[in-house]
Amino acid sequence: MTLLADQIQRYSRQIILKDIGGIGQSKLLDSTVFILGAGGLGSPAALYLAASGVGRLIIADNDLVELSNLQRQILHTTSAVGEAKVESAKKNLNALNPDVEIITISQRVTENSVDSLIDKADLVLDGSDNFATRYLLNDACLKQKKLLVSAAVLGFEGQIATFAHGIDPKAPCYRCLFPNPPQSAPTCSTAGVLGAAVGTVGSLQAAEAIKLLLGIGQNLIGSMLLINTFDNIYHNINIAKLPDCPTCGSQRQLI
Ligand SMILES: [Zn+2]
Numbered sequence: 001m002t003l004l005a006d007q008i009q010r011y012s013r014q015i016i017l018k019d020i021g022g023i024g025q026s027k028l029l030d031s032t033v034f035i036l037g038a039g040g041l042g043s044p045a046a047l048y049l050a051a052s053g054v055g056r057l058i059i060a061d062n063d064l065v066e067l068s069n070l071q072r073q074i075l076h077t078t079s080a081v082g083e084a085k086v087e088s089a090k091k092n093l094n095a096l097n098p099d100v101e102i103i104t105i106s107q108r109v110t111e112n113s114v115d116s117l118i119d120k121a122d123l124v125l126d127g128s129d130n131f132a133t134r135y136l137l138n139d140a141c142l143k144q145k146k147l148l149v150s151a152a153v154l155g156f157e158g159q160i161a162t163f164a165h166g167i168d169p170k171a172p173c174y175r176c177l178f179p180n181p182p183q184s185a186p187t188c189s190t191a192g193v194l195g196a197a198v199g200t201v202g203s204l205q206a207a208e209a210i211k212l213l214l215g216i217g218q219n220l221i222g223s224m225l226l227i228n229t230f231d232n233i234y235h236n237i238n239i240a241k242l243p244d245c246p247t248c249g250s251q252r253q254l255i
Contacts, residue, residue, distance in 0.1 A: 001026040011053050019216045031213045032056040034118045036109060037127030038085040041151055043075035044202035045125055050093040050100045052210060060105035061085040072195035114140040123209055126150040131181035138174035139247050142166040149208050150174055151201045156194050156230035158201035162208055162220040165248040171221055172241040173248040197229045
């Protein structure tokens, strides 16, 4: 893809990065990212991916914008309260960068729909807020051989990891990390969440996605970055592959 004069100007601070350049920018413009959730994680992730010129974003969310979302879901504004999140997202992302094609899916992602929804994506970014959806995307990404950038945030803390189990059989998956969902897990609506913490983690998801799309830098495949914005402690831990993982282990039953 040849960059137009406007594009060279728009992305100039990125193009001058030696690890990106014009070739990397063209590659981003040719890339498609599927984002599940236009909420706390999806907001900064989608904004930075759109601003950086990832050519096509497919955004799935079936919620409406609520007033209580706005403290952290910075893709939406007060006037969008009551609107479908994906419509509000599309409007604001188009206003930020009309270069980017925004495809919206305003329905719940289910076992029946997930395969066709992620089919066209080069990479999947999980901004969901529940274990069932994380498992659903994890299993679909194995079948479809997609990279999955997964994250979660609660309170002042968050975590981010990349799963490449569909591409590299030696790489662990989300179920290797969490084989079973917890019986009862606190949520943002019951335990609270700092907007800037979820913004930090969503921005890291965007940075990770860009590096993976371009094949540059150090990625989080096989490891997880833990972020504690309260105590300012950030560390990286390795994730072991579970030999009997039901998704990616040798006895797997899902594919
Ligand atoms: Zn696994």
